[in-house]
Every structure is written in C-alpha cells, then in structure tokens.
Amino acid sequence: MSTFREQLEDDLNVFFDAEEFAEEHELNGTMCSCIVQSPTAREVFLQGQAYDSYEGISGRQIVVHVKKSELPEIPAEGMTFTLDGEVMLVSACVEDMGNISITLHQNLR
Template sequence: RTMKALSFKEQIAADNAAVFLNDMEFAELHDLNGTECKAIVQDISVAQSLSIQAGKDDYYPGVYGSQLQVNCLKADLPEVPVYGMRFYLDEKMYEVESVNDDMGLLTIQLVANDR
C-alpha cells in the first residue's frame, strides 16, 4: 500500500497550520472581524529614523495610535481584508494598512488612531 505524496501546495498548507500557527508556539485564539480563529498578533513600533532628512515626509500612524501585524490562515477568514477597510481585532476597530498572502498565510498590517 503506497501513500500519495503531498503536492508542494498541500505541503505548504499543512506546514502553515501545523508549524506557523501551532497553539503550543505563538498562535492564540483571536476574534478577527467576527471570526474566531488562531492568529499571531504583534505590536509594531515606528522603526524608521525621524531625523531631518530620513522620513521627514512620511506618515507615522504609530506615533499617535497603535499599529499591529496579524498572521493567520487565509482559509480561516470568510474574506481576505483589503487596504483601507475597517477591521475588528478582538472587538477593537482598526484600519487595514496592507495585506500579504504568502501561499495561504496572511500578514495583515492594522492601524488604529488612539488620539
């Protein structure tokens, strides 16, 4: 009896669930826009230099609010968020700054104005 080998995409999907979002590692249950699923949530600080030349014209949402990065499985959300939409993380409203889909693992950057 031979076992069917997983395709590359199937292996990536299995790794995403088993390795990257393993409960025992970093992932915890969060409410993402009304859907409870495993996710890794990290606070992001403004890391760029605020010197006179570097970044003088940039917008720094983290200075007046909070900026978070959320990693979750694309398959766990009913829809993939898009830039500019409202997104609720654990019942707090944020705005989606960017979304990356890396073979089924989403990286969502969120910003909230706390002023």
C-alpha cells in the first residue's frame, strides 16, 4: 500500500506529464514540463487580485505551475525570470507539496 506522499508524487507525475497536461517550456534557462496559464480577465486567479495597468502601459500576467524538482532554485518575489526567452518579473511564488506556482508579470507598451 502506498503512503500519502507516494500517491501525491504519482499524481504530480500525471499532472506534469507532457502527454496529459504539461508542455515543455524554458524556465530561467532550464527546460521543464510545466503548465502555463495566461489569465485573460486580468486577474491573478491564485491571489484573487486584479492586475493594475499603468496609464499608457499595458501588461500581462502569467502563472506557471512546475514540479519543485524541475528547477535548480525557487524564484523569489521581484526576481527577473525568463519564460521561453521572454524577460518577466516574479510577482509571487508559492511552493506546496512538491508543486511551485510562479506568478510572473510583464509590462508591454
């Protein structure tokens, strides 16, 4: 019989399987199987906060879900971070039971 932690690891392997949900993306120079969300309603779904744009500048936010073991380091808030070569800033990073959810933002003109 599997322990809860072993079952959780099995579940994460399915969730981050490229044939199921995940896709390959470059995260800060490391190729990872991850899930990328682009909220279209300008909301940060994990935090429930609206994205505030600045006058004359539009922006976008992206949430990346990745297994903790895929990245060499956990990003810190305010850190510069690349997603598929695009430079973004880390708004938040939450680690929970082997999964990391990274909220990124980028200002666009």
